[in-house]
Amino acid sequence: MQTQLNITLPNAQYPIIIDSDQFDxxxxxxWLKDKKVMVVTNEIVAPLYLADVLNLFEGHVVHSCVLKDGEQHKNSSSWLQILDALAVHRFNRSDVLVSLGGGIVCDMTGFAAASWMRGMSFIQMPxxxxxxxxxSVGGKTGFNHPQGKNMIGAFHQPKAVIINAKTLATLPVREFNAGIGEAIKYAGINQPTFYAWLSENMHAIKAQNQKVLMELIASCCQFKTQLVEQDEKEQGVxxxxxxxxxxxxxxxxxSDYHYLHGEAVALGMVMAAELSANLxxxxxDIRKMLENLxxxxxxxxxxxxxxxxxxVLQRMKSDKKVINDHHRLILLKGMGQAFIAEGVNDHDILQAIKACTYSPPESA
Ligand SMILES: NC(=O)c1ccc[n+]([C@@H]2O[C@H](COP(=O)([O-])OP(=O)(O)OC[C@H]3O[C@@H](n4cnc5c(N)ncnc54)[C@H](O)[C@@H]3O)[C@@H](O)[C@H]2O)c1
Structure with missing residues (x-):
């Protein structure tokens, strides 16, 4: 089973190939002819899929670079590890990087591609x-700075996104569910009917029904593509x-990454819904609907x-989206009716966070 989408931007166009059981x-x-290939992955994904992916590039000069796993390693050391590997193996701008892993490997590989010799090509294999x-879609690449998430980065579009949905079979359930957090986000933004679809297909998604998973992935890639095509560099929508x-x-x-990215986004959506209702x-009901799903x-x-x-509020102030100390938040007028809210005040934000935080246990 295979679905192909295309993303078209002012200076780039690339396919998103979603296959149910192979990297196609x-x-x-x-396009790959005569290119050297460096596959970047991590210590968890390498034993699972690296050999298969290296085989795909048989006939090419192919190397691999295996990063440490975890958000705490989404940093300059991992970035330099990729650049050092490119230097050792004399990669130049016409060669290609391939990311093989989760969002961290995708973001790090993309930024290494953006920065090596002022920009080389890369392929995402999420x-x-x-x-x-x-x-993997949309070209946001980068890594974390101690001051905040994804503070260092660039917009750099891949040449292709190659998805093999079968890889989800080895993903821990907690990580799978964290991904669903980002899927629910699309329902909140501008896809109210997707909320109903997710509710109706909940059991099939959890059971990783192949047909339903393919539809889920294709729908979300389509939703993201539509927004990125309208506004590649995040100036608006x-x-x-x-x-x-x-x-x-x-x-x-x-929380020092106690919460996975998708889990933190889930909490953030509940807080955004609470704040929207308070304002x-x-x-x-919108908070309740999100919570149910x-x-x-x-x-x-x-x-x-x-x-x-x-x-949490203090940390929000160092976010990239804070402009001249003014919070710029995405709030909700309803399910599927997100909008950009400027200048929300600290007091209202604090109340919303508190309303979505467990009370500390009473001291004896
Ligand atoms: N660039 C963007 O537009 C964008 C969008 C959303 C999130 N992100 C970033 O993505 C990151 C989160 O991505 P993530 O949730 O994929 O986390 P992740 O990259 O940490 O992967 C989750 C865990 O699953 C392991 N793993 C990956 N594939 C596996 C597989 N098939 N089987 C078994 N284990 C596997 C990883 O090694 C890791 O331990 C965050 O850093 C976030 O900032 C970027």
Missing amino acids: ISDLRP TTLLSQIDA RALLNLGHTFGHAIETV RLCSA LQAFDLPIMLDADYPAEV
Whole structure:
């Protein structure tokens, strides 16, 4: 089973090939001719899929670079590790990098490609649900700075996104569910009927029914493509994809990545819905609707008491989306009616975070 989408931007056009049981690079063969290939992956994904992917590039000079796993390694050391490997094997601008892994490997490989010799080509081969439905599409690349998530980066579009949905079979359930957090985001942004689809297909998704998973991945890639095509560099409508993310990025860093990205986004969406209702932009039902779906996939809807709201708010102030100390948040007028809200005040944000945080246990 295979679906192909295309993304068309002012200076780039590329396919997103979604296959149910293989990485299909057949259409890329003519373009790949005579190129050296470096596959970047990590210590978890390498034993699972690296040999198969290296085989795909038989006949090419092919190398691999295996990074450490985890958000704490989405940093300059991993980036330099890729650049050092490119230097050792004398890669030049006409060669190609391939990412094989989740969103972290995709983002790091993309940024290495953006920065090596001022820009070389890369292909995304995402292997988590989150990276297949979001991170691999749209050309946002980068890594974390101690001050915040994804602070260092560039817009750099891949030459292709090659998805093998079968790789999800080895993904831990918690990681799979974290991916669903980003899928629910699309329902909140501008796809109200997708909320109903997710609710109706909940059991089939959890059971990883092949047909339903293929539809899920294709739909989300389509939703993201539509927004990226309108606004590649996030000057406007693409910012809607940040629903739940300003809260979420702060939660990830404050908790030292105790929460997975998709889990933090889930909490962030609940907070955005709470804040929207408090500002009388939407009814309280929207928070409830989001919570119902998030809970069905075992995603968190209340922040642990270990992370005080004041600390989360403070961290939100160092987000990329804060301009001149003014918060720029994605809020909701309804399910599928997200919009960019400028200048929301600290007090209102704090109240929303508190309303979505467990109370600390009473001291004896
Ligand atoms: N660039 C973008 O537009 C964009 C969008 C959303 C998220 N992101 C970024 O993506 C990252 C999160 O991505 P993620 O959720 O994929 O996390 P991840 O990359 O950490 O992958 C999750 C875990 O699953 C493992 N793994 C990957 N594929 C596997 C497989 N098939 N089988 C078994 N284990 C596997 C990984 O090694 C890791 O331990 C965050 O850093 C976030 O900032 C980027």
